[in-house]
Amino acid sequence: MQEAELHDLSDDPDYVASQQQGSGGSENQKCTRKSNGPTEPNGSEVVYSKDNVAIHPTQYASERISGRLQLIKRDLSLFMTWIPYKQSASYGVGQGSRVKLPEKDRNLYTIRAVPLTDVRSIRRHTPTLGWQYIIMVLTSGLAFPPLYFYNGGVREFLATLKQHVFLVRSADDANVFLVNDLQDPLQRSLSSLELPRAVPVANVASSSSSLASVHSDDNSNQRSNADYHDSSFSPTESVGRHRQKVRDPARDLSIQVLEKFSLVTKFARETTSHLLRESQIFDNIGGYEKQQQVHSSPVKNQVGGDPVSQELQDKNQIISDPLEKIACRNGKLCEAAATLVGTFELIDSKEAEQQSLVWGKPRLPPLGHEEWATFLDEEGRIVDSKALRKRIFYGGVEHGLRKEVWKFLLGYNEFHSTYAEREFLETMKRSEYETIKHQWQSISPAQARRFAKFKERKSLIEKDVVRTDRSIPFYDGDENPNVGLLRDILLTFSFYNFDLGYCQGMSDLLSPILFVMEDESEAFWCFVSLMERLGPNFNRDQNGMHSQLLALSKLVEFLDSPLHCYLRQADCLNFFFCFRWILIQFKREFVYEKTMRLWEVLWTHYLSEHFHLYMCVAILKKHRKKIIEERMDFDTLLKFINELSCHITLEATLKDAEALCIIAGENKAACIPPGTPPSLPVEGGLLE
Amino acid sequence: MSARRRMLLKVIILGDSGVGKTSLMNQYVNRKFSNQYKATIGADFLTKEIQFEDRLFTLQIWDTAGQERFQSLGVAFYRGADCCVLVYDVNVMKSFDNLNNWREEFLIQASPSDPENFPFVVLGNKVDVDGGNSRVVSEKKARAWCASKGNIPYFETSAKEGFNVEAAFECIAKNALKNEPDEEIYLPDTIDVAGGRQQRSSGCEC
Structure with a gap:
């Protein structure tokens, strides 16, 4: 030596x-028999x-x-x-x-x-x-x-x-x-x-x-x-x-674990992402999923905020003897390739569902009142908005705190505003809201008869609010006044932004906001802030949606090329099957509470303004094996995606999406052109 | 001819928001009605196996968002359609007036090979509402419009009460089938082409 x-x-x-x-x-190197001799037996x-x-x-x-x-x-x-x-x-x-x-x-x-x-x-x-x-x-x-x-x-x-x-x-x-x-x-x-x-x-x-x-x-x-x-x-x-197996899965596993760590190490991350640009696509998510599928031991000792020890724990869960199969069809090129890579996939199991699939950071408990107070100075300013956004990105917000915190996340309140400034703003905005609301309230029935646009808009809104989240106690029952509030806010919004008007999906976006704010004017202004970002989703030319679907396609191409390859072959590259996900920020895909959790995470814009697109990739990637193996065509895929509703595990998907977002690294700029919703115009407030 | 290969019949339901497209589809496929349907975002479909003259078919019924703003999506959903169902609410004049827009938009986006003869079926829904007292579009007016567009079959329905829904979809299926023989020719070992074509003449104007 x-x-x-x-x-x-x-x-x-x-x-x-x-x-x-x-x-x-x-003796100590049980894994290898080739210790000394140049020639193996x-x-x-x-x-x-x-x-x-x-x-x-x-x-x-x-x-x-x-x-x-x-x-x-x-x-x-x-x-x-x-x-x-x-x-x-x-x-x-x-x-x-x-x-x-x-x-x-x-x-x-x-x-x-x-x-x-x-x-x-x-x-x-x-x-x-x-x-x-x-x-x-x-x-x-x-x-x-x-x-x-x-x-x-x-x-x-x-x-x-x-x-x-x-x-x-x-x-x-x-x-x-x-x-x-x-x-x-x-x-x-x-x-x-x-x-x-x-x-x-x-x-x-x-x-x-x-x-x-x-x-x-x-x-x-x-x-x-x-x-x-x-x-x-x-x-x-x-x-x-x-x-006796087709190939050595243990090797794959160790590679994936290694790769996980190569990304954790910042230095290596830079290097690998650099290499990625000239090399092929990372595929670690699917690989890690497979690990999840095979291991069964839950996390033994819960560790709090220390990411390193948490990562060690994550590693603890990995064993190296998964069942493996390769269903290599004689089909087209893409298909064969995708199937092979598809072996790194999760086989659906309850257990795997509950655990994180990748090396995304551990999710934290939601931000509570005491901790929230530490973010505020004496006059109520948020001293370190980035730290706050990071905290919320990794854990969300306790429900009781949402009313206060969402206003910052949505940009209605400035992070550096004081208590007094916010109170003043609220008063001003309340009166402004009443002014706009009065505009449509003052339209007499006779006037409305000559105002087809108004009548049409009103009737569209009325049709939608009565079928928005009526199973939630806050909106259920006949003559529920909150349904009336939804209507009033949406109608007022359609006068606040007459050009955008009302579009289906908006009631879905407003519903949780009103539920959280429990105040008409506050809900309205928060909705206005949200629509600053998501308004393009509802543009008549649908350009906002198309640009996001295009960005999604590019992200999938970069982060899951076998899937992208398959989707191309299946003529599904328009990604319309993800339309609902994007239009209303997964509102229909999760139960109410989870939707709110997801939204506050998305609204932090902590890792990316387009984190919702990484959510899309994470979910698609998770089901890639099924999609490809069953050779889903557009119709079947759309149906499959629609039926995932309420069967997506939020926390695990967030971690997957986080990992994907990090993997995308600098390449995300190439995938997501500037101005892709919900990106704000340059003078936007939340961004740094 | 045996059901050697089950054929897929693709049907698109179009019409203004809130006329009852989702309800009609669910009433027909699941025989259920709910007041809790949400506004359809994007598109979805249900399938139903149907038998017609000893052959089994899968009827794939597409439900789409009713707001015209989403029409540009149609191009993805309409292609390959065998029949288009135009729905309006007999209590809302505007929804009837818009039938023509929906029809034209469909023909543009689906661009069927023979637009002149592409099968449409019109449904006037919600005839149950208020015992018919709030009705603003008469059956006569609706039938006149259908006649002017090449004798489009017309049904008055109530998705809520299940009235006439079965009959309407039976006609829809038949019309979808009429549109199929063209594709059947491409099936290599389908020989009963003539038999399939005969079904064309069995109209279902009720």
Whole structure:
């Protein structure tokens, strides 16, 4: 074992652990049989082996995991493994307040025999200070977290790789090496995010070369891998256990967990998102869903606000032996590809429903009165509006507080306004409301007879308010005065904004606002604020809706290309099946309380103004497998989506959407053009 | 001919907001009426299996938002329609006046191959309201309009009481079927084309 050459690793417990362990700790490396010998009993050959290659799951030095990186050759194919050292028992004691990662968690990072045909690119980082590291991005779009070479050797690693697989430097970035860059026109047409000016090369894996011309990149690699496992090779015991299966799901799982962490680590996130731009689509959500489907242990010890420990808990839930199946149809290209990727999907189960599906931050309890008070200064100003919006984004607001908080979220009250200013505003607005209301109230029946537009509008509103949320106690029963208030507010609004007028869906949007405000004028002005953002949804030309549906399509293309591919093939790219979701902000998809929770989260505009679009992607992605496997056409898909109403788990979907939003990163700008509702004009108030 | 392949008949219900499109559909498919239907946002459909002359069909009935502002969506929902049902409220003149707009809008957006002969059926709904005393569109007037548009079959219905709904949809199904033979030709092993065509003459003007 080599000593650290350049960096003092004596304070690194993993390093020390690895030193104690020595290089021949085969007993401790249960996952691998190939400990020392260059030639494995089953005929594979270790062509590269490097000790003290580490992963840093968190920023804590105590949680770094060291292991051994190896390249193993079997027949014509090259595999990469990274096996963490078993943790020394003497460590984890006296490490201060932080505890080391449990063994189980450490093993989650294990990379078990990834064929290099699955690797898309490798980015090399050689910082002048600190360790060299690489980030590998797979053809599936998943990425491993950075692998730190404590003892150097990145160059050697790449050189070895180059001897066995086709490696070419990216034309755009000298530190990015493309692996097995296929150039198949068919495959290219499947990916909208192709690498620019990539060098053509044959697929290194003989088993997949015949498929490469038919299937997509992703597909062919998966297939080659599947084929491989169908045959005899089994690089590790744990893989061997799955050899009778079509392919190795455990490997996929570990990849996905790794990828999760690569995103948690900010640094890696930047890198991977950069690579994403030139590589393929991330697909971790579906992958994580699958993990949820297979694990059954609930979260053991609830941890409050510490995201790191929560993430560790999340990891705890993952096991690595899911049932796996690939239903590879002989259908069209897209379909086959999508089906393969679709194996990372959630099989509906109650349990999985209740748990978060991705590594989105833990949801918090709703904001309560005491905590709310901490956001206000003596005169009632909200000192840190961003912190408040963040808090609400992750937990919502207690119902009793909504009346006060929603006014800020909607932009009716300014965050920096004082109690006195708000009181003054309320008085002014109350009288202004009465003025506008009086405009239509003063229309006599005789005048109304000559005012078809008014009559029509009034009758439309009256027809709708009597069928808006009448099952909610606040609106139920005959002659309910609140129904009358809905009518008055909507009619007044149609005079406040005569051009926009009234459109179906508005009553759905107003209903919870009036329920929360319990005051006609306040509800009206909050509704006005909401319509500042959502008004374009109801424009006559429907441009607001079309631009959102288009943005949604682009987001799906970026965040779930197999689904997008399928929808294109099924001629469903207009996304009209999501029309209701977007038009009224999921009002019909959740029960009343959940709708209010969702809305306050959306209105924070914390991660994105268009978080509702990520909600759409999250839900679609969750059901992608079903949509594709059942080959839903437009009609069936619309029906399916409509019938999801009240069967969507809000909290889990919020977490999924959060994850997707983060993954989209800077690319969201390309997907969602400026001015897409509910974006405000530039001088908008909520944004920073 | 046996029901070797079940045929899908696609029917679109159009008409002003609140004339009872959702109620008619639910009354026909589920034999239920509710005062609690919400305004339809976007579109939805229900299906019903029907048998006609020894053949089984799936009637797919599309319910769409009634506000004209959403008409531009129609292009997605109307395509492939076999019959279009135009509904108005006999108590609301405007909803009757708008029938022509709905008909024309449909023809533009669905762009059927033979617009002249595309089957429509008109329903005058809510005849139960106020014992018929609040009625403002007479049956005579409605029938005259239907006659002027190429003898469109006409029914007076009450979705609430289930009056005439079954008969109306039977006619709708038959008319949808009339529109089908064109597509049937494309089925490779359908030989009973002539038989299918004969059904065309069996009108259902009631």
